[in-house]
Amino acid sequence: MLLSATNIVKAKLINLWVVFETIRMHGPIPRTQIAAATGLSKASVSNLVDELEGYDLVVAAKSRDRRVGKPPTPLTINPSGVxxxxxxxxxxxxxxxxxxxxxxxxxxxxxxxxxxxxxxxxxxxxxxxxxxxxxxxxxxxxxxxxxxxxxxxxxxxxxxxxxxxxxxxxxxxxxxxxxxxxxxxxxxxxxxxVTAEWRFGAARNLTNFVYVFIGNGLGSGVMIHSAAYGGGSGNAGEFGHLIVVPGGHACSCGNRGCLETYMSVDSALRYLASHGVAVESIEAFESDFSPSHPLVSQWLDEGVEPLRLGLHTLETLFDPETIMLGGDAPSWLIDEIMQRLGSLYPSVSGSRSEHPRLMSAGLDHDxxxxxxxxxxxxxxxxxxxxxxxxxxxxxxxxx
Incomplete structure (x- = not known):
């Protein structure tokens, strides 16, 4: 596919998004400050705000300016707009x-x-x-x-x-x-x-980071320049199918040694079942087990090192500001994994960032x-x- 130049229509859409996001992240904020923050002219900001107001996406907020004269009107997102x-x-x-x-x-x-x-x-x-x-x-x-x-x-x-x-x-x-x-x-x-953490969670001030999602399987979301990367077919971030142990455990994808066969709730339940302990659901795993359970501890001993190798690969490929660990897995499990990972391998990432190389996600299971x-x-x-x-x-x- 040939590259296409940015035309006037597309430039306007980009500017509309930039103004909307500025209001969402910093509102209530007046037009003059939006112009200063975005580099757009005051006239352009005024036209774009008028359009957003026409769609009921932004509204005027009550001014807190106590100075004499008519204060500038601050703008904020209209929660009930859509x-x-x-x-x-x-x-x-x-x-x-x-x-x-x-x-x-x-x-x-x-x-x-x-x-x-x-x-x-x-x-x-x-x-x-x-x-x-x-x-x-x-x-x-x-x-x-x-x-x-x-x-x-x-x-x-x-x-x-x-x-x-x-x-x-x-x-x-x-x-x-x-x-x-x-x-x-x-x-x-x-x-x-990764989209939720970027918009509502602990990554609101980040533009390049990776979210590792531990649930039934293992996946990841990659945020690049404030956009979740989907790849050519929407399958970017299938972190669980990274081969970390050649010839290792059989995976549903047909390969052997995929990371999610070592680090996922499904792999934990399979490990328990192989030792005669049947667990019906994530909820039962969360309520009935803990890191101190001997079988859970043994499973973690086997799975943490493959995960550490996988995290090193993510850092090497994407040079993120941080990697977040979260998901549907029990919170006690994510906390234990964070503790057991300890020091990560030296990598090209992390030395320049003001954020820790690895951190817990800020949002809950929703x-x-x-x-x-x-x-x-x-x-x-x-x-x-x-x-x-x-x-x-x-x-x-x-x-």
Missing amino acids: FTIGFHFDYGRMISVVANLAGDVILREVVGIEQLSPSEVATLISSKVESLVTESKIDRARLLGVGVATPGPFGVEGISPPRLPGWDGLELKRRLADVLDLPVVLANDGQCA AVARGAAALPVLANLNPQYRELESELVSHMQRR
Whole structure:
């Protein structure tokens, strides 16, 4: 594909996003300070703010300026301007959240599910969207879209997430497009987690970092210049399929020695089962076990070094400001892994950053669902996530 020059229309969309993000991160903020922060002219800022106000995305806030004369009008995000719904689907459960434009969770639900096909999950999500709209009492006309986080990889024949044989997230998106009269944005759980941490969590001041997601499987999300990197087919960040022990444990992808066969909740449950201890779910693993359990300790002894090798690879490839460790795994497990990792291998990364090379994620187990809920906003406003034609404009005009 040939590179294309940035035209006037695209430049305007970029500037619109820059102004929106400046207001989101620093509001309430007057137009003059937006101009100073972005380098745009006051006239350009005024026109862009007028457009955002026309879409009900930003509103005037009450001024705190006590000086004589008319103070400048500060601007802030309008939380009720639009709403989104995020779904995090994984083995055994589905987490759903309704979020406003500021990313605040208005309603959260968790439902247990059996192993379902993409068509069955699409039917479940379709009915759940309507019930969530009703229960949250949001204006259906202001529902911008639905974001869905599922385990990856996507569209790779013969490779499925742990405990979800034959699963195909792309098929789910196609099914949802057939049953929902809403835009649907799909990403893997690592990409959604890194997005949530960047917008709402401990990474709000970072632009280049990696989130390692420990759940049933093992994944990662890579943030490069404030954009979650998806790769050529949406499968970037499948950290769990990095081979760290050649000829090691068999993986569902067909290879041997993949990292998630050593470090994931699924690998822990398989290790326990191989020693005669059956555990039915992540919840049971979280409540009934601890790092002091002999079998858990033995599993950690085997898995921490492969993880340390994997983290070194991430640092060498991406030179991140930091690597965050989080996910659906029990908090006691993530804390123990952080402690056992100790000193990381020397690498090209870390010496110049003011942040620790490895840190715990700031958000709880809803991080992936919140990141999924942010996807429709990014897909409509951020030119790095969207096609040139603005779905947001057409959506707003239909209201």
